[in-house]
Amino acid sequence: MKYYFTLFLLCATWLSIAQYNGKIGLTLGATNYITDTNLLSSKSGKGFTFGVMSISEFNENFTFVLEMNYNQHSVKLIGRENELADPEDVKFNLQEFSLPLTFNWFFHEANYFKFGVNAGPSLHFGHEFKLVDDAKSSYVLDPLYASPDNLRFDTYNEKVSFNVFAAVGLCVQYDEIIMANLKYYRSITDPYRQAPIVGTRDEITGQDSYFAFAVTYFFL
Numbered sequence: 055m056k057y058y059f060t061l062f063l064l065c066a067t068w069l070s071i072a073q074y075n076g077k078i079g080l081t082l083g084a085t086n087y088i089t090d091t092n093l094l095s096s097k098s099g100k101g102f103t104f105g106v107m108s109i110s111e112f113n114e115n116f117t118f119v120l121e122m123n124y125n126q127h128s129v130k131l132i133g134r135e136n137e138l139a140d141p142e143d144v145k146f147n148l149q150e151f152s153l154p155l156t157f158n159w160f161f162h163e164a165n166y167f168k169f170g171v172n173a174g175p176s177l178h179f180g181h182e183f184k185l186v187d188d189a190k191s192s193y194v195l196d197p198l199y200a201s202p203d204n205l206r207f208d209t210y211n212e213k214v215s216f217n218v219f220a221a222v223g224l225c226v227q228y229d230e231i232i233m234a235n236l237k238y239y240r241s242i243t244d245p246y247r248q249a250p251i252v253g254t255r256d257e258i259t260g261q262d263s264y265f266a267f268a269v270t271y272f273f274l
Contacts, residue, residue: 076110076111077274078108078273079106079109079233079272079274080104080106080273081106081107081123082104082269083104083235083267083269084100084103085101085102085127087099087100087128087129087262088264090261090262090263091246091259091261093198093251093260094205095196096131096132097129097130097143100128101126101128102125103123103124103126104124105123107272117158117160118158119172119174120155121154122152123151124149125148125151125152127147127150127264128146128148129148131143131183132195132196133193133194133202134196144187144190144202145185145186145187146202146205147183148182148184149182150178150180151178152177153176153177153179154221156174156221156223157174158170158171160227170224170225171223172221172237173223175221176218176219176220177218178218179216180215181207181215181245182205182206182208183205190202207249211248218242218243219240219241221238221239223236224236231272232269234270235268237265238263240261241260241262245262247259
């Protein structure tokens with residue numbers, strides 16, 4: 055996590071400098087992550103996100119939004135103690151940093167509220183599933199019987215994974231102070247293209263997605 059923290063500080067610093075003439079706020083929210091890959095069988099799981107947001111206004115209805123977030127998604131994967139055992143849920147945390155770059159268009163204003171839509175790319179750094187219960191480190195995961203260690207992509211490859219997601223959503227802003235966002239993210243790149251697993255019959259592919267609901271308070 056040392057290089058993750060360094061990356062976070064560098065991006066957060068750049069965020070503040072790049073958007074110094076706009077509004078800056080703190081963001082906190084919840085996520086619901088969905089894996090879609092032939093490597094794993096999973097259930098969607100809840101997580102959290104927090105970070106910083108900066109907004110530059112082109113006019114009253116059109117803005118550019120730059121964010122830097124730390125995300126931790128909780129995911130339940132289907133696994134078993136051995137290949138002959140009954141299946142059960144195995145909990146993992148997926149940790150990553152995201153850098154969404156979106157454009158907001160406010161289409162309606164009432165009293166102190168503005169309602170809008172947004173869209174744009176989101177750059178994601180890191181893709182590593184960390185086992186919650188170390189007692190299950192010897193389990194195998196359906197359907198290809200991968201081990202929990204096989205999901206530590208960044209540790210195994212000795213580099214930070216990089217992925218691009220598409221983001222679309224809705225937003226509500228109150229009195230230039232508070233903004234609430236509901237966004238849907240879907241991966242454009244394949245997060246599993248660098249899975250450290252060899253000898254499988256089929257090529258490993260995947261396309262993850264998640265929802266995020268977050269509230270931002272602007273202090274500058």
